[in-house]
Amino acid sequence: MRTGESIIYMLLAATGLLLSCVAAQAGGVGMPNEPIITEGLNPVKFDHGIHRSLEIPCGECHHDDKHNPRRDEDILAVTDGKELHCRNCHNKDFANTFLQNRQDIFHINCRTCHAVGVNGTRGPRKCNGCHIKKMEKGEG
Ligand code: HEC
Ligand code: HEC
Ligand code: HEC
Ligand code: HEC
Secondary structure (H helix, E strand, O other), X not given: OOHHHHHHHHHHHHHHHHHHHHHHHHOOOOOOOOXXXXXXXXXXXXXXXXXXXXXOOHHHOOEOOOOOEOOHHHHHOOOOHHHHOHHHOOOOXXXXXXXXXXXXXXXXXXXXXXXXXXXXXXXXXXXXXXXXOOOXXXXX
16 A cells, blocks of 8 residues: 555545544533532432433423523534533523522522423422431421
8 A cells, every 4th residue: 555545545544533622522412421510519310311201302491591491412413522511601690599599509400400300200299309418407
């Protein structure tokens, strides 16, 4: 094989590799397969898979800066999972002061649905049904 040719093959191989990386990224980071642990003071183990199997759309929890539900395909194209973190918007600078702290936004999002349920299946409502650390006041 002539050098010119082999360089072309090398380039092709490299491009192929690059393309397959991009393809994996076009699928974005995707939905986390393993349960995630939230980063606050009273962390919770959250399993995307269990919620996905209930056919809850991504946008039920992930919305944009106008509070429109983000479409599954938008989220699946996100390349850095941190973009989806709630605290990017819900922090001490958030315009609506009732939606600044983690307890409020998560309890509204998570606990409301757990009480109502999906197709007759309800989610855990007790503190330690969600929280990993033993809660000081084990009410609820
Ligand atoms: C359906 C799930 C769920 C249940 C049930 C639940 N929580 Fe939470 N709670 C969360 C999530 C998610 C967060 C955000 C966790 C984080 O900050 O990492 C949170 C946050 C909190 C925080 C604030 C932590 C922080 O970082 O500021 C407190 C305090 C709290 N919960 C107390 C309770 C108590 C007390 C109960 C029972 C009466 C309870 N939670 C029940 C999901 C739940
Ligand atoms: C029932 C609520 C809920 C649904 C439905 C949901 N998510 Fe999430 N997702 C969360 C929460 C909560 C976090 C953690 C947010 C935080 O830490 O601020 C999260 C985080 C993520 C992250 C970032 C993980 C990281 O930290 O790197 C990705 C990526 C993600 N979700 C993708 C998806 C996709 C894709 C779907 C739909 C197939 C989906 N989610 C559906 C609640 C949900
Ligand atoms: C890109 C910015 C942004 C991100 C990221 C974001 N939110 Fe929001 N959220 C908003 C806006 C804007 C509103 C509407 C505020 C209002 O109505 O005053 C809102 C409203 C809410 C509300 C109140 C309305 C309702 O649905 O009952 C909850 C709860 C909430 N967000 C939870 C979350 C959770 C949980 C996450 C992370 C999984 C998250 N948000 C991520 C911008 C964001
Ligand atoms: C739209 C409805 C809905 C929302 C929103 C929702 N859940 Fe759930 N979740 C459910 C249902 C229904 C179940 C019970 C599934 C079953 O028993 O098969 C469940 C189960 C769970 C479980 C028990 C299964 C396990 O993983 O061990 C935990 C913990 C949990 N959810 C945490 C959360 C947290 C934290 C949030 C908010 C970030 C959340 N959920 C938001 C509907 C919801």
